[in-house]
Amino acid sequence: xxxxxxxxxxxxxxxxxxxxxxxxxxxxxxxxxxxxxxxxxxxxxxxxxxxxxxxxxxxxxxxxxxxxxxxxxxxxxxxxxxxxxxxxxxxxxxxxxxxxxxxxxxxxxxxxxxxxxxxxxxxxxxxxxxxxxxxxxxxxxxxxxxxxxxxxxxxxxxxxxxxxxxxxxxxxxxxxxxxxxxxxxxxxxxxxxxxxxxxxxxxxxxxxxxxxxxxxxxxxxxxxxxxxxxxxxxxxxxxxxxxxxxxxxxxxxxxxxxxxxxxxxxxxxxxxxxxxxxxxxxxxxxxxxxxxxxxxxxxxxxxxxxxxxxxxxxxxxxxxxxxxxxxxxxxxxxxxxxxxxxxxxxxxxxxxxxxxxxxxxxxxxxxxxxxxxxxxxxxxxxxxxxxxxxxxxxxxxxxxxxxxxxxxxxxxxxxxxxxxxxxxxxxxxxxxxxxxxxxxxxxxxxxxxxxxxxxxx
Amino acid sequence: xxxxxxxxxxxxxxxxxxxxxxxxxxxxxxxxxxxxxxxxxxxxxxxxxxxxxxxxxxxxxxxxxxxxxxxxxxxxxxxxxxxxxxxxxxxxxxxxxxxxxxxxx
Numbered sequence: 001x002x003x004x005x006x007x008x009x010x011x012x013x014x015x016x017x018x019x020x021x022x023x024x025x026x027x028x029x030x031x032x033x034x035x036x037x038x039x040x041x042x043x044x045x046x047x048x049x050x051x052x053x054x055x056x057x058x059x060x061x062x063x064x065x066x067x068x069x070x071x072x073x074x075x076x077x078x079x080x081x082x083x084x085x086x087x088x089x090x091x092x093x094x095x096x097x098x099x100x101x102x103x104x105x106x107x108x109x110x111x112x113x114x115x116x117x118x119x120x121x122x123x124x125x126x127x128x129x130x131x132x133x134x135x136x137x138x139x140x141x142x143x144x145x146x147x148x149x150x151x152x153x154x155x156x157x158x159x160x161x162x163x164x165x166x167x168x169x170x171x172x173x174x175x176x177x178x179x180x181x182x183x184x185x186x187x188x189x190x191x192x193x194x195x196x197x198x199x200x201x202x203x204x205x206x207x208x209x210x211x212x213x214x215x216x217x218x219x220x221x222x223x224x225x226x227x228x229x230x231x232x233x234x235x236x237x238x239x240x241x242x243x244x245x246x247x248x249x250x251x252x253x254x255x256x257x258x259x260x261x262x263x264x265x266x267x268x269x270x271x272x273x274x275x276x277x278x279x280x281x282x283x284x285x286x287x288x289x290x291x292x293x294x295x296x297x298x299x300x301x302x303x304x305x306x307x308x309x310x311x312x313x314x315x316x317x318x319x320x321x322x323x324x325x326x327x328x329x330x331x332x333x334x335x336x337x338x339x340x341x342x343x344x345x346x347x348x349x350x351x352x353x354x355x356x357x358x359x360x361x362x363x364x365x366x367x368x369x370x371x372x373x374x375x376x377x378x379x380x381x382x383x384x385x386x387x388x389x390x391x392x393x394x395x396x397x398x399x400x401x402x403x404x405x406x407x408x409x410x411x412x413x414x415x416x417x418x419x420x421x422x423x424x425x426x427x428x429x430x431x432x433x434x435x436x437x438x439x440x441x442x443x444x445x446x447x448x449x450x451x452x453x454x455x456x457x
Numbered sequence: 458x459x460x461x462x463x464x465x466x467x468x469x470x471x472x473x474x475x476x477x478x479x480x481x482x483x484x485x486x487x488x489x490x491x492x493x494x495x496x497x498x499x500x501x502x503x504x505x506x507x508x509x510x511x512x513x514x515x516x517x518x519x520x521x522x523x524x525x526x527x528x529x530x531x532x533x534x535x536x537x538x539x540x541x542x543x544x545x546x547x548x549x550x551x552x553x554x555x556x557x558x559x560x561x562x
Binding site: 142 | 461467472473489515523
């Protein structure tokens with residue numbers, strides 16, 4: 001058979017397992033990854049001069065991380081691996097690349113494209129979030145894992161989701177006692193939905209263990225808080241928040257790490273032509289797929305957190321499944337019993353992820369309550385009020401129209417950190433259901449690339 | 458606290474030293490540091506935002522927010538959170554276009 005051109009974007013849990021399955025079936029996929037080493041964000045590797053053990057880096061997940069790294073290393077020579085390479089656009093069945101090291105552009109046509117682009121922190125802007133010393137929650141974990149650094153001497157961890165207690169615990173273990181761990185989800189909400197997490201008792205037990213360890217070290221743990229603002233000039237000196245009893249509190253700190261779970265990096269899938277649908281709990285417009293990861297355009301497959309945020313274990317299953325879908329569509333034999341097993345794993349993972357969304361709901365209502373002068377777009381300093389005025393005075397009741405008028409979501413992060421909040425603000429101002437204002441349409445390049453003329457391959 | 462740097466090294470501080478230059482000043486980093494780390498273990502400011510002129514110190518640290526752009530001496534841009542230090546790296550924290558932008562506004 002003529003060489004079939006199969007591309008995988010991403011070398012995290014999903015991309016690694018997809019590549020492994022394809023190689024096992026005699027194919028030689030191209031694996032494009034923005035990072036210099038495989039592992040994705042969750043199993044991100046430290047730069048070579050660091051010598052910390054897997055146990056230090058990945059804690060309870062050390063065995064999984066080591067196994068996944070080993071799987072990828074065993075593929076050397078059997079795949080066409082392009083590390084430090086950004087896949088910045090897909091157009092007419094051609095993937096557009098930028099090699100960060102050589103600063104060269106490239107293009108790869110494909111018969112099958114497996115997109116495993118992972119996730120980024122979900123944030124909701126609040127007053128002061130642009131100050132130096134405010135970081136995304138995942139970013140504060142990267143500082144620790146990738147650089148052996150803490151983001152501050154007295155960091156506050158704020159937000160909700162499984163990552164909140166985990167990162168705070170990792171800081172504690174590294175010898176940095178958090179100033180506080182502030183969960184925005186009220187205790188009653190967590191208790192009401194906690195039974196849904198018992199489907200995976202080990203994950204549930206780990207979460208409780210992290211919290212118990214923090215409490216044992218005297219770290220203040222609060223639930224049901226509302227962030228009001230970050231104080232300090234020019235950098236963070238305190239976090240002001242409202243506690244569960246409605247009292248305003250000021251907490252001295254030198255860093256704030258916050259996040260409300262993760263959101264799919266689905267831009268490339270949309271550019272590839274995938275149809276999208278509104279997912280109400282996350283308020284994200286996500287590409288539609290079948291059970292095996294097939295998106296609507298022929299030959300495009302989605303897996304891992306980039307398709308749906310379901311964590312690393314589900315991502316490994318999804319990556320392998322997406323590879324079999326691609327193989328089947330290319331007319332190859334596929335292992336049906338294995339596929340049935342992976343589908344069951346995916347279904348269980350989906351149920352657990354939905355339970356997590358209920359235990360740690362994204363506090364979308366925070367966005368509606370933001371004062372007009374709150375910075376919404378941190379790239380270009382567009383305020384919440386400017387977006388509301390676009391809705392009211394200019395009649396922009398669709399987010400892409402509002403973007404054209406206010407530049408919200410047009411900055412260099414491409415709306416990653418303000419986009420969903422912007423839709424909530426706009427819908428509330430226009431008094432419309434949030435899905436009616438639609439979502440920000442991604443544009444290529446999905447991340448900035450130089451515009452200087454560069455040599456092509 | 459205001460004078461303390463933003464990032465604090467926790468361990469693995471016995472890596473080889475690497476000298477880089479930031480805004481004309483020599484700075485000792487450690488091999489394996491990102492540019493962002495090398496600067497923020499000494500300071501609380503990485504760069505200034507183009508729209509409000511206020512200091513920023515990165516945000517996502519994983520190459521998504523594009524908040525940490527700095528420039529090489531030849532004007533090429535880099536992302537401080539994903540670029541590792543190398544000996545002799547010379548950087549500026551102000552856009553080479555900034556002077557031109559201010560004249561134009």
